[in-house]
Amino acid sequence: MQGLVRVLVAGEIVVTKYGDLIDDVLDVPLFCPRCGRTAGLTLVADGREAHLECAEGHVWTDPEVAACGVRQLLHLSTQGSPPRFPGATVRIDMLPRISEDRTLYPPSPDVPGHLLRWEGRVLTATGTPPLTDCLHWARRLCAWALPSDGEVYERLYPPAGGNALDAHMAVVLVALALYATAAAADLARIEQVVPDRAAEPLAGAELRWLRPAGAAGLGGRLRVTDVHRLATAAPETYERWRTAARLVLAANIDDRPAAALADQNGRLPAVADDVAW
Numbered sequence: 145m146q147g148l149v150r151v152l153v154a155g156e157i158v159v160t161k162y163g164d165l166i167d168d169v170l171d172v173p174l175f176c177p178r179c180g181r182t183a184g185l186t187l188v189a190d191g192r193e194a195h196l197e198c199a200e201g202h203v204w205t206d207p208e209v210a211a212c213g214v215r216q217l218l219h220l221s222t223q224g225s226p227p228r229f230p231g232a233t234v235r236i237d238m239l240p241r242i243s244e245d246r247t248l249y250p251p252s253p254d255v256p257g258h259l260l261r262w263e264g265r266v267l268t269a270t271g272t273p274p275l276t277d278c279l280h281w282a283r284r285l286c287a288w289a290l291p292s293d294g295e296v297y298e299r300l301y302p303p304a305g306g307n308a309l310d311a312h313m314a315v316v317l318v319a320l321a322l323y324a325t326a327a328a329a330d331l332a333r334i335e336q337v338v339p340d341r342a343a344e345p346l347a348g349a350e351l352r353w354l355r356p357a358g359a360a361g362l363g364g365r366l367r368v369t370d371v372h373r374l375a376t377a378a379p380e381t382y383e384r385w386r387t388a389a390r391l392v393l394a395a396n397i398d399d400r401p402a403a404a405l406a407d408q409n410g411r412l413p414a415v416a417d418d419v420a421w
């Protein structure tokens with residue numbers, strides 16, 4: 145049992161279902177298939193699975209009730225007004241943030257020529273330095289995995305035992321893995337990366353020393369703080385960040401056909417640009 149969450153909902157839980165008879169979508173309350181109750185249901189998330197329980201002890205599953213929805217519901221209900229149940233979609237960014245100086249480390253004089261040429265190619269195609277795009281996609285992958293996977297939830301979400309710095313470094317390492325994958329394949333756009341391939345650079349030690357070149361005035365480099373953390377973290381600390389990043393990728397990859405980031409746009413939650421970096 146990982147990331148176990150139970151939410152008792154006093155009133156009805158309304159979800160949107162497709163009604164084949166009228167060929168339209170309908171808002172309907174969830175109900176127990178055995179006793180018909182619609183109120184006082186408990187939503188349970190456990191690992192990557194979810195189920196419902198009624199007051200009579202009946203247990204069932206519903207395609208509209210996913211682990212991510214239950215954990216988001218708990219998150220939203222601690223923030224005040226009674227929320228609408230998010231269902232099986234990740235709608236909100238629950239990743240914690242750290243506040244720190246955001247100064248970027250200076251451009252490195254010894255970036256390999258092939259990396260500089262590739263960064264130039266991405267910049268020409270997209271107008272954005274590659275690491276900036278990688279960080280944005282990484283944050284979306286992390287924000288999707290956090291409520292969807294019980295282990296990621298426990299490692300990165302503070303109320304469940306995680307911490308904000310680990311969440312931040314997981315984003316950094318997923319971003320560096322996307323960066324290394326895109327550079328190795330000489331892709332012109334980061335959105336062409338198939339996340340399955342990014343698991344490979346994460347398996348080794350190379351990312352710890354990868355320092356993207358960026359572009360003058362446009363950023364695309366790591367923060368001074370991140371470079372320092374990567375260079376000085378104790379082996380067990382770095383291992384914890386790397387494990388979190390691998391779990392984030394695994395949650396996004398497992399049980400899903402391999403597809404480029406661009407094709408996963410609709411599944412991943414939106415995150416504000418300025419929180420990515």
Ligand SMILES: [Zn+2]
Nearest residue numbers: 176179198202
């Ligand atoms: Zn029942």
